[in-house]
Amino acid sequence: MGTFLRAITDGVLEGGVYGLMAVGLTLIFGVLDLINIAQGIMVVLGAYLSYVLWTHLHIDVFVGLLITIPAMFILGVAIQYLFIRPLRGRERTSMSLLACYAVAIITEGILYQTFGSNYLSMNTYWTTPQATFKVFGYYLPYIYVLGFALAVVFVLAIYFVLYRTQFGRSVRATMQDHTAARLVGIDVNRVAAITFGIGVGVTAAGGMVFGELNAFNPNTGYDLISRLLAIVILGGMGSIGGALGAAVLVITLASLVDVYWNPEWSTVVFYGALVLVLVFRPQGLFGRKEARAQ
Amino acid sequence: MRSLALWRAAGLAVLLAVVALVPLAGNIELTQVGVLVLMFVGAAVAWNIFSGFTGYISLGAAVFFGVGVYTVALITRHLNLDGGVVFALYPLGGLVAALVAVPFGLIALRVRRHTFVVVTIAVFFIFQLMASNFSWTGGAIGIIPPFLNWDAATVWNPFYYAALLIAIVAAVLAWAIWGSRFGLQLRAIRDDEDRARGLGVRTMRVKLTAFMISGFITGTLGGLYFYYQADALPQYAFNPFFDLTIALMAFLGGFGTLAGPIVGALLLEPYLGWAQQQVTNTYVAQIVLGALFLVVIIFLPRGILPTAGEKLTALRASRQRRAAERGTEPPPGLPVGASAAGSPGSTTRSAS
Numbered sequence: 146m147g148t149f150l151r152a153i154t155d156g157v158l159e160g161g162v163y164g165l166m167a168v169g170l171t172l173i174f175g176v177l178d179l180i181n182i183a184q185g186i187m188v189v190l191g192a193y194l195s196y197v198l199w200t201h202l203h204i205d206v207f208v209g210l211l212i213t214i215p216a217m218f219i220l221g222v223a224i225q226y227l228f229i230r231p232l233r234g235r236e237r238t239s240m241s242l243l244a245c246y247a248v249a250i251i252t253e254g255i256l257y258q259t260f261g262s263n264y265l266s267m268n269t270y271w272t273t274p275q276a277t278f279k280v281f282g283y284y285l286p287y288i289y290v291l292g293f294a295l296a297v298v299f300v301l302a303i304y305f306v307l308y309r310t311q312f313g314r315s316v317r318a319t320m321q322d323h324t325a326a327r328l329v330g331i332d333v334n335r336v337a338a339i340t341f342g343i344g345v346g347v348t349a350a351g352g353m354v355f356g357e358l359n360a361f362n363p364n365t366g367y368d369l370i371s372r373l374l375a376i377v378i379l380g381g382m383g384s385i386g387g388a389l390g391a392a393v394l395v396i397t398l399a400s401l402v403d404v405y406w407n408p409e410w411s412t413v414v415f416y417g418a419l420v421l422v423l424v425f426r427p428q429g430l431f432g433r434k435e436a437r438a439q
Numbered sequence: 440m441r442s443l444a445l446w447r448a449a450g451l452a453v454l455l456a457v458v459a460l461v462p463l464a465g466n467i468e469l470t471q472v473g474v475l476v477l478m479f480v481g482a483a484v485a486w487n488i489f490s491g492f493t494g495y496i497s498l499g500a501a502v503f504f505g506v507g508v509y510t511v512a513l514i515t516r517h518l519n520l521d522g523g524v525v526f527a528l529y530p531l532g533g534l535v536a537a538l539v540a541v542p543f544g545l546i547a548l549r550v551r552r553h554t555f556v557v558v559t560i561a562v563f564f565i566f567q568l569m570a571s572n573f574s575w576t577g578g579a580i581g582i583i584p585p586f587l588n589w590d591a592a593t594v595w596n597p598f599y600y601a602a603l604l605i606a607i608v609a610a611v612l613a614w615a616i617w618g619s620r621f622g623l624q625l626r627a628i629r630d631d632e633d634r635a636r637g638l639g640v641r642t643m644r645v646k647l648t649a650f651m652i653s654g655f656i657t658g659t660l661g662g663l664y665f666y667y668q669a670d671a672l673p674q675y676a677f678n679p680f681f682d683l684t685i686a687l688m689a690f691l692g693g694f695g696t697l698a699g700p701i702v703g704a705l706l707l708e709p710y711l712g713w714a715q716q717q718v719t720n721t722y723v724a725q726i727v728l729g730a731l732f733l734v735v736i737i738f739l740p741r742g743i744l745p746t747a748g749e750k751l752t753a754l755r756a757s758r759q760r761r762a763a764e765r766g767t768e769p770p771p772g773l774p775v776g777a778s779a780a781g782s783p784g785s786t787t788r789s790a791s
Binding site for chain 2: 179410
């Protein structure tokens with residue numbers, strides 16, 4: 146029973162962090178109608194940034210977010226401005242996806258060049274045995290709870306911005322209809338740039354927690370993006386609540402497989418679930434049917 | 440116009456003759472790079488038959504490639520095959536890949552656009568995971584083919600001609616499909632799938648057929664690659680770079696055109712082969728590839744061939760306009776209206 150509870154707790158808490166990264170991805174999809182393939186490597190970049198701030202400047206990873214989040218936000222805005230905005234024409238959507246892929250492999254190459262291919266783990270206070278507390282007869286690291294809390298705070302903040310501010314109103318209008326939003330005077334380009342910035346910015350927080358929980362190298366980005374994509378499709382593309390729900394569901398499932406079967410195969414659960422859902426519900430678990438017609 | 444077609448045929452024949460003579464130069468490295476270039480020509484053309492014609496961007500072609508690699512590798516190991524016999528197995532690799540394309544396509548082709556791209560990526564990762572985790576694939580150690588004790592000077596020649604044959608078959612197949620009823624159905628799906636279905640195109644069947652043809656060619660190339668690389672490893676057989684590279688080749692030359700993928704592969708693969716030999720650090724090559732990709736997408740979104748074609752047409756049109764403006768009366772024997780309606784090519788040549 147203890148093992149079961151432990152697997153569930155771990156799954157839900159870690160699922161919250163994946164939920165935060167997936168919310169960034171689904172937000173970008175909703176507004177820009179593009180899949181940011183680079184989201185995975187951006188999470189890894191966020192982890193590396195936190196790692197550098199801690200090892201070289203001894204800035205605690207949570208305090209370091211004050212630097213890394215704005216940095217990643219600016220990076221996101223720059224990517225949108227330089228590589229996504231100039232794309233025009235009929236194949237625009239496929240092109241923007243490929244542009245993100247190109248950004249991902251460039252970032253991966255730079256990370257390899259800078260840090261090498263060795264796996265790194267953060268040796269901060271949060272990874273030491275002291276930073277744990279006893280629950281269900283197990284020692285649960287604080288970072289699980291803090292990471293989950295951080296994810297909840299960020300998702301609530303995104304919800305607040307989307308539903309309680311003027312900017313959020315223009316974001317939602319842009320999600321519904323680009324042309325109509327432009328006609329009522331919304332600067333769609335600006336909304337798109339800021340949304341891309343927010344979507345990439347949250348990866349700084351997600352990456353920090355991910356880096357505390359796992360060892361990582363530049364190649365980790367592939368594993369991450371495939372998990373995130375599976376989550377976003379499961380939840381229904383463009384649905385923020387769906388992304389959160391799917392993340393918690395799937396990561397808990399993977400955590401159970403991890404404990405009761407074999408860690409090697411827990412990743413297959415993602416794709417197995419994805420394929421099953423697509424066969425029976427192509428629009429995802431929480432997605433609207435024909436949410437976006439071609 | 441007729442003379443143009445003749446020139447084209449002659450140019451193609453000369454090109455083929457030159458390509459076929461490359462191994463006779465006796466430069467081992469040249470032949471070795473040539474094998475890879477021809478393989479990528481075949482793979483890019485195969486990718487284009489499905490993705491270029493239907494507009495469904497697939498980033499899962501490496502699934503077919505890897506299935507081809509492992510099919511040939513496993514058969515060779517279990518039957519203890521050796522030497523030239525293995526060349527006969529390549530189509531078998533393609534066949535298994537085409538079979539894999541059926542369930543893959545039945546799942547992936549239910550969804551469109553972004554979701555389709557993502558599903559192809561997901562299926563790709565499932566296969567890569569299976570290749571590294573199942574015991575019968577050799578896992579991270581891989582499967583090594585029996586040693587070829589052929590003459591070192593000419594050892595790559597059979598590979599070269601096999602790759603050339605596959606590339607030619609792929610290109611002829613693409614050409615035959617392009618003009619056929621089947622090809623028109625594929626292109627109708629690309630333009631407007633719902634309308635195509637409304638007009639009676641059995642979209643699922645048509646898409647799946649193209650997917651299988653594309654998979655067959657790619658799988659055959661995978662079989663060839665196993666002996667060329669002399670190892671079946673998960674990270675080389677199922678390589679995300681492969682997906683990206685062939686997509687880039689097709690986009691560079693001209694997405695959805697007949698000659699585009701060939702031009703793209705002929706331009707790009709020599710660079711990639713060279714970069715892998717020259718730059719001791721492959722990460723620099725990776726960064727350059729990504730940057731190149733961005734440049735192509737932003738400045739040449741439609742590819743070299745279509746853009747060049749447009750520029751040429753615009754140039755001819757402006758020349759004709761200038762010729763017409765120079766005198767109120769058109770030059771003798773060259774009525775402006777007639778030349779515009781007739782063949783613009785011959786007019787410009789005689790005017791300049």
